[in-house]
Amino acid sequence: MEDIKLLRKIPLFKEFRVTELMNVAMVAEEVQYAAGELVFKEKSQGDALYVIRKGKVRVCKRDGFGDEQVLAYLEQGEYFGEMCLVDKARRSASVFADTDTELLKIKRTDFRNLIAGDKEIERKFYKSFSEVLCERLRITNENLTFSQEINKLIDELD
Numbered sequence: 001m002e003d004i005k006l007l008r009k010i011p012l013f014k015e016f017r018v019t020e021l022m023n024v025a026m027v028a029e030e031v032q033y034a035a036g037e038l039v040f041k042e043k044s045q046g047d048a049l050y051v052i053r054k055g056k057v058r059v060c061k062r063d064g065f066g067d068e069q070v071l072a073y074l075e076q077g078e079y080f081g082e083m084c085l086v087d088k089a090r091r092s093a094s095v096f097a098d099t100d101t102e103l104l105k106i107k108r109t110d111f112r113n114l115i116a117g118d119k120e121i122e123r124k125f126y127k128s129f130s131e132v133l134c135e136r137l138r139i140t141n142e143n144l145t146f147s148q149e150i151n152k153l154i155d156e157l158d
Helices: 002-008 018-027 108-116 119-157
Strands: 029-033 038-040 048-054 056-062 068-075 094-097 101-107
Touching: 002 018, 002 048, 002 101, 018 101, 018 108, 018 119, 048 108, 101 108, 108 119
Parallel strands: none
Antiparallel strands: 029 101, 038 094, 048 101, 056 068, 056 094
16 A cells, blocks of 8 residues: 555656556565665666655766766655656666665566556556656756856856
8 A cells, every 4th residue: 555655646647546556556566775786777778667665866877077977866755767668768877776775666568568458547647757758848948048057157257
């Protein structure tokens, strides 16, 4: 029941009924990582969505100089790796357990099989996925505009 409560908070599953969330929970598996352990590496093949049950993870990307840039810290109730549920592209960032962490892992193949058998659950998922992407694009646009403004100010000061 705890996993269903956790999944209910995930924006990707916000329109799912309890029985649909139960089906998602049935294909999820529990995985654990010790603090500092790699969950997955940037450019590796994506194969699962992860939901944080307990703990905290760090999402990182290497810049052009090879330095690790922290993109986000995620905690209990948050999720990552969802893009692989839609496409087969490689991971865009690395994820490390920042503390001892317990995750729900939902494999792409299991999830795709689940939604393929139910057009209503498939529609709900893709609608929510689109909304999440739209929100992230808005935030990215704001961040990009802010970065450009900062660069312009720096140029004016030089």
